[in-house]
Amino acid sequence: MLKIVVCVSGGGTNLQAILDAAEQGRITGTEIIAVISNNIKARALERAASHKIPGIVISPKNYPDRETFNEAFAAKMRELAPDLVVLAGFLVRIPPQMVADFSNRIVNIHPSLIPSFCGVGYYGLKVHEKVLERGVKVTGATVHFVNEGMDEGPIIAQKAVYVEENDTPEILQRRVMEQAEWILLPKAIDDIANGRIAVVEDKVVVRQRGDR
Ligand code: GRF
DSSP: OEEEEEEEOSOOHHHHHHHHHHHTTSSOSEEEEEEEESOTTOHHHHHHHHTTOOEEEOOGGGSSSHHHHHHHHHHHHHHHOOSEEEESSOOSOOOHHHHHHTTTOEEEEESSOTTSSOSTTOOTHHHHHHHHHHTOSEEEEEEEEOOSSSSOSOEEEEEEEEOOTTOOHHHHHHHHIIIIIHHHHHHHHHHHHTTOEEEETTEEEEOOTTOO
């Protein structure tokens, strides 16, 4: 059974997609042992509670400096000892010590086709604002392993989404979530839980069912 901790900051629609996929058998062999949020008001914590999953709030705001927060966050994750950490709309930088503790065991969903529209300052709605500003015709989402860089780890999967006439950032964000994020993240978790993912020389190899 793959033990998972999910980290959230907001609405938790990606967490909900994971919960729904597990209920419907599209994710097998996993257990979410805790949901961590930096935001005590995150609706994602309510979604966790309704599935009787323990919610934990750890926020940089509650620590004197970032280094102290990083130590506390990394220590909590070591204590929980998940097999996989899933960043689902999580807006806090992962401490370097946690990246080292969980090498290629932290996955993140990013709302663009990396390496486009990612890195410092590219999160949430801002990504879609920049997409529309640039006038690209295709965007999408990427699920990737987290390394010490920002949105630079090995890419696990991507899904393209068309930008449409009269899109606003909000409309585009919703389409990217519905058509890409909520599909990619559960599928990646199921692939990892069922041994279909390997990282070879910093590139992800996905073995289809029966390849083993
Ligand atoms: C989404 O745009 C997601 O791509 C980004 O955070 C936003 C909210 O995600 N990572 P959620 O509804 O909290 O899962």
